[in-house]
Amino acid sequence: MGQEAKYRVGMVSKLTGLSTHTLRMWEKRYSAVVPERTDAGGRLYTDADVNRLRILHRLVQSGHSIGGIATLPDPELRQMAAALPGATAEPVPQHLPAIRARVMNAIEELRIEDAEQILSRAALSTEPTEFFTEVLAPILIEVGERWEKGELRIAHEHACSSVARGLLFALMRLYPVQDARRRAVVATPARENHELGALMAAMLAAMHGWSVLYLGPDLPAEEIGYAVTSTQAELLLLSITNLKPSECERQITAIESAVPERVAIFAGGRAAKAPAQGRTVVQKDLSLLEAVLTR
Ligand code: B12
Known part of the structure; x- marks a missing residue:
């Protein structure tokens, strides 16, 4: 994730759900994050700042006082958030690397139906962004790298893309539109x-x-x-x-x-x-x- 400071305060407010007033107070009074400054004095935040603020927001909503947690290090905050009711305890479930390996193996042998089945099951049992970042994207990247090195053929890359494309289309159609105006x-x-x-x-x-x-x-x-x-x-x-x-x-x-x-x-x-x-x-x-x- 990029550490470049790029978000202005209005965007951070949208991304975190915190008002600009609260953001200012959490910074000035509690040093929850220390944004960079533009030449004109405006505040600029990194992805890491935004993530930290989102976790702090969740913790405050569940009853913690901002004064008590504002300066805790990121790993400690993540641990506290993982312990909240309804949170997934493990940041990356242990079985995901094994799933990636099984899919890669199926792709190498062009067993495309197997790749599809393993991926579909994993998609339905994993939180979507986690499925994308821990399973599907790493597989695509590995296939791309190995194709570039000549270890896999164009046929492997195309087969993998077509499995991913079919799966993503199917997943997209699973969800009913809840608000046709959005x-x-x-x-x-x-x-x-x-x-x-x-x-x-x-x-x-x-x-x-x-x-x-x-x-x-x-x-x-x-x-x-x-x-x-x-x-x-x-x-x-x-x-x-x-x-x-x-x-x-x-x-x-x-x-x-x-x-x-x-x-x-x-x-x-x-x-x-x-x-x-x-x-x-x-x-x-x-x-x-x-x-x-x-x-
Ligand atoms: C699949 C694939 C193809 C398929 C695409 C099929 C399809 N229907 O999409 C096909 C076979 C068509 C293809 C063709 C080519 N490809 Co290609 N391809 C790939 C491969 C393996 C995966 C691409 C992919 O989908 N990546 C996964 C995406 C989802 O990851 P990402 O871009 O990093 O995005 C992440 C986030 O940014 C976020 N995200 C993505 N989009 C969005 C949008 C929003 C709004 C948000 C919030 C987040 C978000 O989600 C992702 C997961 O975290 C990559 C390998 C790789 N490293 O990516 C090569 C790769 C991209 N291809 C490459 C090349 C060279 C080509 C070709 C030029 C090959 C050729 N000589 O013909 C052609 C060019 C086609 C063209 N004109 O554009 C190179 C690019 C090299 C470079 N420029 O650095 C790569 C990197 C392979 C390599 N290692 O060399 N390719």
Whole structure:
């Protein structure tokens, strides 16, 4: 996770559910986090700050006093949060590496139905962001690395992608729309053909009750603009895995001009890069996207 200070206080308030007033008080009075400062004196927060504030918020909601916990180290806070009723005790369940190994083995031998079965079962018994970050993404990365080294063939990579794609589509359809007015459009920009990150984001939005219009990969900015405007979507999620930084910024600038001002735009994926003056928030952490989806 990036440690670059990039969030302004308004965005941190949205991501954590804490008011800007509370944030200021927790910082000034209790030194809960120490944000960096912009040249103009504004506060800038890292992903780690946001995570810390979210945990503190959960603990305060469950009865702890902020004064008693504000300066505790992160591991201790995580331990306390894990002990709360309803929290999952283990940060990463022990069986997930074994599942990854079984899936990799099935892919190596092109036993695709086996890979599908193991992954589907794991998806249904694991919390979705954990399934993505601990199971599916590491498998995709390993397949990509081993393909690059020549240890796996294009056939393995394509088979793996098609299993992942099918599974993510199926998962996305599992969730009924809870509020048809909360519409999200999900796509990848023009010339970006990697769509699995977009599907992960789309599935999370669907899981949180959003009505999701999934446009798939390689969409010109005007088409994204058209889809967002005509469905009156309030959220646009983009995923970028392989565009060059300058091309990514160019596409995002064009998308920002094509999409109404009121629409929030988030971009993730390993190659996501947004223009400095733009309004797109780069967010590579799916669990932080969940905070936006549930607010
Ligand atoms: C699957 C795959 C493909 C499939 C894609 C199928 C599909 N339907 O999507 C196919 C076969 C089409 C493909 C093609 C190519 N690929 Co490819 N591919 C991959 C592979 C194995 C997985 C990609 C992927 O889905 N990753 C998982 C994503 C989900 O991870 P992520 O981007 O890091 O995103 C994480 C977060 O940022 C977050 N996230 C993602 N999106 C979003 C969005 C939001 C809103 C949020 C909040 C979060 C979020 O979730 C993820 C999990 O934590 C990667 C290996 C790798 N390391 O990623 C190579 C890789 C990306 N491909 C690569 C290459 C070179 C290519 C080709 C150029 C190959 C070729 N010579 O033809 C083409 C280019 C296609 C194109 N024009 O764009 C290289 C890129 C090298 C680079 N630039 O650094 C990689 C890294 C492989 C490698 N190691 O060399 N590829």
